[in-house]
Amino acid sequence: MRILVTYASKHGSTEEVAEAVAERLREADLLTHLVPAAEVEDLDGYDGVVLGTALYMGRVHHDARHLLKRFHRALATVPVAVFAMGPRTLEEREVAGSRKQLGASLAKVPDVEPVAVAIFGGVLHQADQHFPFNRMPETDARDWDAIREWATDVAEVLYERKPVSAASTSSGSVSRL
Numbered sequence: 001m002r003i004l005v006t007y008a009s010k011h012g013s014t015e016e017v018a019e020a021v022a023e024r025l026r027e028a029d030l031l032t033h034l035v036p037a038a039e040v041e042d043l044d045g046y047d048g049v050v051l052g053t054a055l056y057m058g059r060v061h062h063d064a065r066h067l068l069k070r071f072h073r074a075l076a077t078v079p080v081a082v083f084a085m086g087p088r089t090l091e092e093r094e095v096a097g098s099r100k101q102l103g104a105s106l107a108k109v110p111d112v113e114p115v116a117v118a119i120f121g122g123v124l125h126q127a128d129q130h131f132p133f134n135r136m137p138e139t140d141a142r143d144w145d146a147i148r149e150w151a152t153d154v155a156e157v158l159y160e161r162k163p164v165s166a167a168s169t170s171s172g173s174v175s176r177l
Contacts, residue, residue: 002032005033006049008038030155038063047079073111
């Protein structure tokens with residue numbers, strides 16, 4: 001199976017998580033390509049897609065929005081997993097707010113039904129920010145164990161959804177994460 005792991009990142013945190021996800025998928029023997037969302041030209045030949053995006057001011061990164069809009073028909077035909085980076089902490093209220101923001105963006109492409117969705121903590125470096133955000137405390141709320149566990153779960157779901165030959169039959173169904 002060929003899997004595209006693509007990401008939309010402003011300061012590099014989402015890219016780092018996408019790299020970790022891609023590495024875990026490779027460890028699961030999935031042929032994985034890691035490409036920034038802005039550089040994706042087509043989805044031909046991919047059996048699944050993992051999209052990572054940063055959340056800024058309640059919105060999905062513009063490169064991720066553009067990819068979803070541009071390729072929504074193709075994304076509707078393959079398993080898609082989505083993760084977003086956003087909350088400054090992993091407090092339930094902040095994670096729920098980020099999940100709502102991501103859900104609102106995904107609702108704009110209703111034909112794309114992710115098999116897995118995750119919210120991971122974000123990173124804030126004061127030097128990367130403009131006023132007034134450069135006054136906020138530095139944070140790195142990424143939980144690397146949770147990220148790797150999610151990527152392992154995604155690999156399992158992608159294997160379950162792999163193309164079945166015409167001679168094969170299946171009596172089971174794939175559940176969504």
